[in-house]
């Protein structure tokens with residue numbers, strides 16, 4: 397196969413994504429594995445794909461202003477989006493190069509007849525660039541769902557709840573590329589050793605990241621690093637990549653060595669492996685999930701991180717199960733709408749539907765109800781999500797407390813990106829009365 401250019405690959409991924417609905421990460425991984433691109437071209441391809449999906453509504457608004465019959469056929473629309481994204485969002489590509497490359501791209505992809513149309517729209521925006529930049533800024537105030545490229549129903553509910561300033565901070569957060577954080581795995585190394593290895597052998601630049609829900613010198617922001625999966629320290633299981641918000645649920649569990657812990661929705665294991673670390677592998681974790689592929693990831697992660705205290709079991713936790721009881725700690729890290737992690741999963745905002753927030757709580761409540769009997773008297777049940785929505789958080793917990801006797805709410809907390817500087821997360825700790 398002849399070498400392909402990053403913009404061509406980006407259009408192909410975007411078109412496939414629109415046609416098949418496959419996850420962007422999957423498509424990117426597949427395409428980039430097949431193409432011999434330089435590191436810079438890979439970065440450009442990734443940036444175009446993620447950027448265009450993230451800013452889709454704003455880009456389409458720009459395109460619609462200049463065309464009579466929006467939207468254009470998929471491939472043409474994607475080419476225009478890529479052109480405009482380079483002009484208004486990517487500083488490092490000179491404007492004229494962005495136009496030239498995009499027009500050539502249209503020709504190479506068989507749209508020779510439309511190349512003049514692409515050229516006309518992009519050049520017209522180049523002429524009006526300062527005014528358009530101002531227009532885009534105004535749009536963030538007058539129509540934030542378009543100005544910040546989010547579903548309108550979601551922005552409306554956030555505005556009702558938090559008002560314009562905080563909502564804007566959240567929308568900005570969601571459109572900012574996510575940072576990578578490594579949690580040091582003390583089952584395999586010490587903080588001093590991994591820092592030495594990162595800096596001297598692996599050319600990593602990192603900063604310690606501290607919050608009140610985990611120990612100091614545990615989490616590091618990886619500001620510069622080689623591809624994570626290729627780092628020997630990653631392969632050796634010296635660290636796990638996760639957002640610091642995910643550690644709050646485990647902190648709430650109050651883990652002590654020797655305990656028996658049930659982790660009902662465990663895959664791919666970010667929390668299971670941290671629980672094992674706090675247990676110092678002394679105690680038992682029963683780690684369950686109902687998704688075979690994710691269970692495989694859980695297995696690999698436990699093995700890589702040296703977790704020896706976990707038994708992994710495929711289980712549908714929404715069904716009754718009387719076989720196991722008497723756990724000191726039970727974690728229900730429930731499937732949810734994921735509205736707290738939209739910056740990490742850029743295509744998710746377009747998959748979300750308003751009725752997800754009616755559908756998910758029933759599943760979440762069912763998981764809590766079926767899991768509750770496994771907690772020993774006096775033990776703890778922690779419920780967590782990465783949703784910002786009350787329907788999936790406090791309302792589920794209230795519905796549980798009203799219908800299942802014998803539990804008391806001990807602690808509840810929501811992490812908000814614009815307050816805590818981490819992804820969104822909700823955690824409630826309930827104690828089973830002795």
Ligand SMILES: C[S@@+](CC[C@H](N)C(=O)[O-])C[C@H]1O[C@@H](n2cnc3c(N)ncnc32)[C@H](O)[C@@H]1O
Pocket residue numbers: 642660661662663664665666667668684685686687690711712713714729730731732
């Ligand atoms: C938020 S994710 C869990 C993330 C995990 N705790 C971690 O920290 O890496 C939710 C998980 O619930 C699992 N799940 C969904 N429905 C389930 C069910 N009925 N029984 C068991 N697991 C379920 C999903 O497969 C998914 O892995």
